Amino acid sequence: IAGPAVLTTSIILVNKFGVLLTILSAIANILIAGVLLFFSKILIKLISSTGAKTISKIANLIMAAYAVMIIRKGIELILSSL
Numbered sequence: 596i597a598g599p600a601v602l603t604t605s606i607i608l609v610n611k612f613g614v615l616l617t618i619l620s621a622i623a624n625i626l627i628a629g630v631l632l633f634f635s636k637i638l639i640k641l642i643s644s645t646g647a648k649t650i651s652k653i654a655n656l657i658m659a660a661y662a663v664m665i666i667r668k669g670i671e672l673i674l675s676s677l
Contacts, residue, residue, distance in 0.1 A: 597605075608617040631638070639647055 605617060605621070608620070642650070
């Protein structure tokens, strides 16, 4: 299942890096995600539920910072075109 973000990113990557590299990176991504999901119970035991919550909060903070950066750049672009 692929949403609009995956499709848009794929189109951009194909135009920038070519079909072969895009397909190879998608396969690598699927394999890494599959391995992590397959061993998820072991990973949770290894890092504990507190560690998993900490990693989740850090990832959320990084995504929020990235979202703010994108919004800021968009506003700058709009204001510079006026």
